[in-house]
Amino acid sequence: MARSTKTPPLKPRKTPTQPRSEQTVAALLEAAAQVLERDGLEGFNTNAVAERAGVSIGSLYQYFPGKDALTLALMRREDQRFDAEAAMALGQPSGSEAIKCFIGACVRQQLQRPVLARLLDVEQARPVLRTEAGNAGTLHSILLAIFQRDDISQPAKPEVAAVDLLAIVRGMTDTAGEHGETDVADLQSRIEPAVFGYLGWGGA
Amino acid sequence: MARSTKTPPLKPRKTPTQPRSEQTVAALLEAAAQVLERDGLEGFNTNAVAERAGVSIGSLYQYFPGKDALTLALMRREDQRFDAEAAMALGQPSGSEAIKCFIGACVRQQLQRPVLARLLDVEQARPVLRTEAGNAGTLHSILLAIFQRDDISQPAKPEVAAVDLLAIVRGMTDTAGEHGETDVADLQSRIEPAVFGYLGWGGA
Amino acid sequence: MARSTKTPPLKPRKTPTQPRSEQTVAALLEAAAQVLERDGLEGFNTNAVAERAGVSIGSLYQYFPGKDALTLALMRREDQRFDAEAAMALGQPSGSEAIKCFIGACVRQQLQRPVLARLLDVEQARPVLRTEAGNAGTLHSILLAIFQRDDISQPAKPEVAAVDLLAIVRGMTDTAGEHGETDVADLQSRIEPAVFGYLGWGGA
């Protein structure tokens, strides 16, 4: 039967502990990423992913209860590297250094696999995934933490500001990625003035 | 699904002349918009659109040679209002007034039907539609024209700047739309500093 | 009908290795034959074939990338038996014996499943299948080989003669099949004089 009416769960079916299982899961996630990059959302289907992973479709369903769970897991995999790097911003001495570092992390992440990043952003907007998804939360908290620094002027509404900053950075990096840009430093140097402008920090 | 064999053309199949036809076409476009808003990209299928429009599936295909053509027509319908409003920016006395006016147009457009606008943005990125689509071009030229004003300092790379500005505005408005914001003035007042920051115009 | 957008390939999609698969493929081919015989070209659709084969429509598409591929596979199945029998003509001692044997093979083939044979002939004329199809080629070469025999007078234009002979035999057997004839020997005895007349061999 196809596309059953009952929403299949999103949590991984079995947390793989055996090394072989971990390998399989990793292979599936990377395959999912590659299929997305190669064929777009239209060509992103479970059979293609399983085939590219060199695994049977049955195995895919052994580790993921459904397509959405696979997508979600891929999102989390991508976010993980990201979060780690973004968190390094907190170690910066000054607030403006922290912001710059944060922006740099976002830019590097996006330009590494721009197509994948963009498509995952789109998927993240789907209601089913939205709830579960998200390093949006993590990034959000990092920004809020940076705003606390006392060497800088805090935005009036930190919550709103965090969301807006993320939106600016995501908007510009997505577009840059679509246009095939690869120069991290250049892109970062264009994002910073916008962000600092938003924050009302002269040219920091 | 038939995702059929010959790529169906994107141009409207028959320009409706009889009043009844025009009604049907209008009903189909509005239905397409509503289905997109209600069910998202996943639920956006030709049968649903026809049903919501209160016409038969056959009628849909009398006016649109395929699903993509319908999507494209909807994009154009949305862009039309938009372009007209955005073009008014050119009539503003000063460059910074023009930019503000432009941003205002974008914000109003986006907050009017935020979900629809966002999903159409996503669709616009699909290769098939990318070529045909787009007021991206129109907006782009408007910005370039504004940059010519001599009361303001021109950006070093106008082309890049235009793309970046659009990205900033789109990123922020999409996010605001997703969050259910409706206050045009407020959103506009948050976008402007970012844009002026990007352009290096102190606080214009 | 969707006669879909990308021309689907004609080659089998997956060569079945498991015994169950082979069964399914065989069932599908035989079902296709029976549907053609029962309902004609008009009733020959993939759903009917799958149903008659007792498998789901999805299974049909696992083995055949499209309707045309199924038709083609059926043609090849029918041609196979045929070619083997027709090739036996080459083993005959004299040229005229060879021709008779060849005609006999054609007649037997056609009268076995006359309706099916006729409809496949019609399908074979479709541009898409024409290229791929074809034991026409095989039969053609067999005739040319027979013409080489030195106990008989070669036709002036062997190529043309081969085509014409095939046309005579096909025309007569198709008609006989339509009329419900079943007497192989009788039909053969009517075809031979026409063929020998064409070749200018008195009564051979």
Next chain:
Amino acid sequence: MARSTKTPPLKPRKTPTQPRSEQTVAALLEAAAQVLERDGLEGFNTNAVAERAGVSIGSLYQYFPGKDALTLALMRREDQRFDAEAAMALGQPSGSEAIKCFIGACVRQQLQRPVLARLLDVEQARPVLRTEAGNAGTLHSILLAIFQRDDISQPAKPEVAAVDLLAIVRGMTDTAGEHGETDVADLQSRIEPAVFGYLGWGGA
């Protein structure tokens, strides 16, 4: 509603007496012929025919109760010219002259619009049309009449012989048509020996 279950009648809906009507009917028939030639059986649909005829689809259904009736009428139109010419064979002095004349008529008919002729032959085999169709009957009687001549030896089974001769001629002319042959005399000179061979007339 599409493809109604009840078989629509095959007889022309109204025998047009007004000159304008006759023109419309003629235009429709010629359009049907051209569509068939251009697009084959696959592209042969009522909308296409009406459009090519420069007439609305509604008008088509005013003169023909259904698609099959249109096809049938086209068959009759083609047969008409044919019958007249074939009937001239009866005026020939000798039996063998008559046969030759008859073959000539068949060949000329077929090579004039070979694609059309072939496709109509295929359609003629459909059960619905078979009953109603045909000049097969007319040609049949002409041959039987020729067989009566006393300057020639009558075939043992005239009925069978008439069918067989028609089959030989149709088989060869169809094939020639498919191959793009246009030389009437040449084709005729290849058919005659086969026919005379069949009839057992040395080389007549």
Next chain:
DNA sequence: TATGAATGAGTGTTCATTCAT
């Protein structure tokens, strides 16, 4: 009478998911 907009059953094809082996 002519028009052409509208209809909707039918058909080809896909893909998420299940389950026997």
Next chain:
DNA sequence: TATGAATGAACACTCATTCAT
């Protein structure tokens, strides 16, 4: 546990036919 054959709901699109204007 892994496999991959099988399933069937869903979807894009066509075309014979009707009927309001």
